[in-house]
Amino acid sequence: TQLLEQSPQFLSIQEGENLTVYCNSSSVFSSLQWYRQEPGEGPVLLVTVVTGGEVKKLKRLTFQFGDARKDSSLHITAAQTGDTGLYLCAGARGNAGKSTFGDGTTLTVKP
Amino acid sequence: NAGVTQTPKFQVLKTGQSMTLQCAQDMNHNSMYWYRQDPGMGLRLIYYSASEGTTDKGEVPNGYNVSRLNKREFSLRLESAAPSQTSVYFCASSADRGYNQPQHFGDGTRLSIL
Numbered sequence: 001t002q003l004l005e006q007s008p009q010f011l012s013i014q015e016g017e018n019l020t021v022y023c024n025s026s027s028v029f030s031s032l033q034w035y036r037q038e039p040g041e042g043p044v045l046l047v048t049v050v051t052g053g054e055v056k057k058l059k060r061l062t063f064q065f066g067d068a069r070k071d072s073s074l075h076i077t078a079a080q081t082g083d084t085g086l087y088l089c090a091g092a093r094g095n096a097g098k099s100t101f102g103d104g105t106t107l108t109v110k111p
Numbered sequence: 112n113a114g115v116t117q118t119p120k121f122q123v124l125k126t127g128q129s130m131t132l133q134c135a136q137d138m139n140h141n142s143m144y145w146y147r148q149d150p151g152m153g154l155r156l157i158y159y160s161a162s163e164g165t166t167d168k169g170e171v172p173n174g175y176n177v178s179r180l181n182k183r184e185f186s187l188r189l190e191s192a193a194p195s196q197t198s199v200y201f202c203a204s205s206a207d208r209g210y211n212q213p214q215h216f217g218d219g220t221r222l223s224i225l
Contacts (some may be wrong), residue, residue, distance in 0.1 A: 030210035042115070042201050042216025043154070050211050088153055092210035098169065099214070101153035
């Protein structure tokens with residue numbers, strides 16, 4: 001059973017377009033993290049959200065945690081080719097030290 | 112500024128062979144993790160070590176064993192490799208087991224079992 005569902009699985013857009021990817025669950029999480037992974041490398045943390053309704057911005061990236069702490073979204077404004085990569089969300093419950101990862105959204109930004 | 116170092120980067124094994132994947136971190140982190148990543152899928156937790164001296168099973172532990180050798184090093188062993196264990200293996204570490212702690216990943220070991 002996949003606890004975290006990410007959508008869409010694949011997304012291909014032109015440079016300059018906006019996009020939103022989603023991370024949904026029926027479970028409540030203590031925190032939700034977003035990572036970006038480039039080919040041949042490990043994931044790199046982008047942001048951690050911990051409060052229901054929280055919104056965090058990282059330059060052109062906007063992250064939101066759902067009010068009920070069951071879902072999250074990542075919005076990219078004016079995408080650039082450097083945004084290309086696999087975006088993974090990961091949810092943690094309690095302080096057990098374990099996170100559950102979604103299957104990821106593969107984003108391709110074409111010049 | 113090494114962070115998390117994994118060795119080897121690539122490995123090809125025959126079915127039934129054994130091997131150990133090595134991981135070391137230089138950030139003085141307490142918690143360490145082993146994941147596998149298969150095509151089209153996210154990361155699945157194999158084993159983790161919340162602190163030195165402790166290890167616990169994750170989501171997919173069957174066929175693997177781990178050793179937390181000291182605070183820096185966490186190894187993953189395949190005793191009898193099977194084709195289903197062909198995957199990319201990632202080691203990660205975090206300062207502690209708290210739910211808001213970021214995980215720092217190595218660049219992975221690409222393992223093929225023939």
